[in-house]
Amino acid sequence: MDEATRSIEVTKRARIAGDYDVVVCGGGAAGFISAIAAARSGAKTAIVEQYGFFGGMATIGLVTPLSVFTYNREQVIGGIPWEFVERLRKMGGCIVEEPLGNVAFDPELYKLLCQQMMLEAGVEMYMHSYLSGCRVENGRISAVFFENKNGTEAICGDMYVDCTGDGDLAAMAGVPMQTDEYPPMQPMSTYFILGGVDTDSPMIADAMHHNKQGRNCHCIPVREKLLAMKESLGIPEFGGPWFCTTLRPGEVAVNMTRTMGNAIDNRDFTAAECRLREDVFKVARILRENFEEFRNSYVTTVAVHAGIRESRRIKGVHTITGDEYVNACRYPDSISRGAHPVDVHIGAGAEQSLTFLKQAAYVPYRALIAEGFPNLLVAGRCISADKTAFASLRVQASCMGTGQAAGVAAARCAKAGVSVQDADTDGLIRELRNLGAII
Ligand SMILES: Cc1cc2nc3c(=O)[nH]c(=O)nc-3n(C[C@H](O)[C@H](O)[C@H](O)COP(=O)(O)OP(=O)(O)OC[C@H]3O[C@@H](n4cnc5c(N)ncnc54)[C@H](O)[C@@H]3O)c2cc1C
Known part of the structure; x- marks a missing residue:
């Protein structure tokens, strides 16, 4: 048997640590906002994160600007993401750079506020817990598994939100990925x-x-x-x-x-x-x-983790194309926006290609879900977008926007007992607007 095919079968029992309405995997820009949104919408919510703090690339990768909440000074990302910025500003932890709308911040205060807002919302946290698998029956995820000092643990949820950046949960569940998940991808950088x-x-x-x-x-x-x-x-x-x-x-x-x-x-x-x-x-x-x-x-x-610009993205019910994105195509199920330029870093050499948007773009709910997976949503940089739309949507304010939408949608589906494909998107949009989302 050659090296590549050598393997050992591993059988484990996982202790079930809890049952939840919504389980969020990954606590970065999309994840911690998603968990707060789900919990505030009335869902019993858990979050699983591999590090001992939250923030994702903002804190593990020291990606210190959050881009961007505004387009030509007009706010396009609101609700919980903007509340986070305002609270961080009051703590002396960030400044908003005008007119660009980037938010520069102190990563240590950022970590503190992430955990404070999640604890206030009643989110149950599983830190230092590395997501290692899931159980899927007919496309429905019934449990996720993670490794920590307690051994292998499981938690069960009605709904799951994959905010791991790399789409780890979606990949484990068998969701098809965009064909362009393979190289060339945008380069990595360590801050x-x-x-x-x-x-x-x-x-x-x-x-x-x-x-x-x-x-x-x-x-x-x-x-x-x-x-x-x-x-x-x-x-x-x-x-x-x-x-x-x-x-x-x-x-x-x-x-x-x-x-x-x-x-x-x-x-x-x-x-x-x-x-x-x-x-x-x-x-x-x-x-x-x-x-x-x-x-x-x-x-x-x-940075404790190399900065990853690009890896997996799901093949969703709808894939946002570059054409739709740069022309600010508005969908009946638009749930968030994006205002950052189409920002592509070239692997070899020092180049970057930037295309500025003529208007702020839109994100449809259908880019957060995949056909045949009734209780899974994704948010952040692993949503269903082609390389062009992705190159703008990958920034943190946009990830927070999709995180907010996914968290509220997950809570609503859990409460209504419906699949993510059957979600009442009009009701979702109304609830997001009530939260302050700008759609
Ligand atoms: C070099 C660089 C520069 C950038 N510049 C900017 C910029 O100027 N402005 C801007 O807004 N954006 C910028 N970005 C983009 C932005 O930082 C990311 O695209 C964004 O943070 C993605 O958010 P996310 O929530 O999808 O994923 P992440 O922020 O990556 O969060 C994912 C979270 O999931 C956790 N996780 C992952 N896998 C597992 C697992 N198996 N088990 C448990 N936990 C897991 C991670 O620890 C992390 O906390 C830059 C990115 C890079 C790499």
Whole structure:
């Protein structure tokens, strides 16, 4: 038997830890908002998250800007996501960059507020719990399994919302994925935070406040000098660079490293994490040695998880096409919006292609569900969209918007005892509008 076909059968019993109306898997931008939305809509709700805090890419990946809640200063994402921003602002944990509408934040306060809002809503949390499987009968998920220090545990729900970013639960349940789930995907990047930066210098202050709609928001002087020296200094692949504020003086969150890889293949992802960590320290040294503003800088934090821009997306009842998206096609079941440009990062080289929208776009409910899976919704970056629509919808405010819709929809379906395909979408839209969603 060759290496690839060697296997061992593993049989386990999982203790059932709880029964819920709604089970949300993954606690990132889409997940924690989805769980709050479901719980506030009256559902007994649980959330399963592999780390000991919530926020997803915002906190595990240090992706410090939330993009974007507004289109040309007009708010397009509202309700619980915006309440989160307002509360974070009151804590001194974020600033809204005008006119772009990006929200820059302190990742530690972000983590704190995520858990506070979920606990207030009555969400039961399973942290440090890695989703490892599910039981499916006739397309209906009856339990999810996860591994933690208690061993293998299970929880049962009426409805499930997959917010793992990578569509892990949907894949485990057997939902068909978009054919373009395979390479080329957008590259991965590991964010890091530098301390000791001259954040008062005009170059850094200007770059940290991404207020130049119509441009790529990267730091042009640093980019041009690095591109000119790339060969001679052996600078690894990089994008941008984009410098973001953590709201702390002297600190800059840096989005610069870049590598290709498949985030849903463990060996490929392991190799990518290692390359990116090496590159963090290489580019930090290059910044220190070549720019006065970084002369006294040092790495304070490297993201605990490489930033994944793209992996699986479900093949939903409806797939949002780039054409529909950029033409702001409005659907009878629109449940959220998107306002970020179509933002494609190229794997090899330092390029990024940005196409600005002429109007804020719409997301139909049918992109959150798959044919034949009556109690599963997805939200966040794994929804059903082609590569073009996805390249805008992948940003965090948009993921929060679909998370909110999926959470409310899951709670309503659980209460009504109907499948996600038979959801009353008019009623859903009314309830979302009452929450403050802008549809
Ligand atoms: C380098 C980079 C730069 C970016 N720049 C921006 C930007 O400027 N502005 C912006 O708004 N967006 C940006 N994004 C995009 C954005 O961060 C993500 O697309 C967004 O966070 C996706 O949200 P999500 O909720 O779908 O998934 P995530 O935020 O990835 O959350 C998924 C959650 O599920 C958990 N999880 C996953 N699998 C499991 C499992 N098996 N078991 C248990 N838990 C699990 C994870 O730990 C995580 O908490 C960027 C992304 C990258 C990588």
